[in-house]
Amino acid sequence: MSKTYTTIGSVRGCCGHKHRTIAAAVDCIKRDQSGCRSQGGYSDRNVRYSGGEELSANEQEYVHHLHYSR
Numbered sequence: 001m002s003k004t005y006t007t008i009g010s011v012r013g014c015c016g017h018k019h020r021t022i023a024a025a026v027d028c029i030k031r032d033q034s035g036c037r038s039q040g041g042y043s044d045r046n047v048r049y050s051g052g053e054e055l056s057a058n059e060q061e062y063v064h065h066l067h068y069s070r
Contacts, residue, residue, distance in 0.1 A: 007032065008052075009044030018050050022059060026066040 004018035005025040012032065019025040025047040032043040047063050048054060055063065 004050040005047055006050045007045040008048055009046060011044045012036075015045065022047060022055075022062055023066055026063055029067070 002020070004020060005022055006014055006017060006019065007025050007029050008014040015028050015032065017025075017028060019028060029043065029045050029047065032045055036043045047059075054060075
C-alpha cells in the first residue's frame, strides 16, 4: 500500500483528501491559504501522512522548498 498525504491544522481541520504526492498536498495548502486570505484569515494546515504521522525532517524540508519555490 502506498503512502498518501493530507493537510491538517488545529484550527482549519483536515482537507479531507488523500494526496498521492507531497507536491499535491502543498498545492492543496496553497489553495486553502489563498481562500482564507481572500476572507481576511489564514490557514494553519500542514502536510502529514494520511494516518496522522508527521513527515521526516527531509520531507518537511521538501515541503518548505516546494511551498516557497513555486
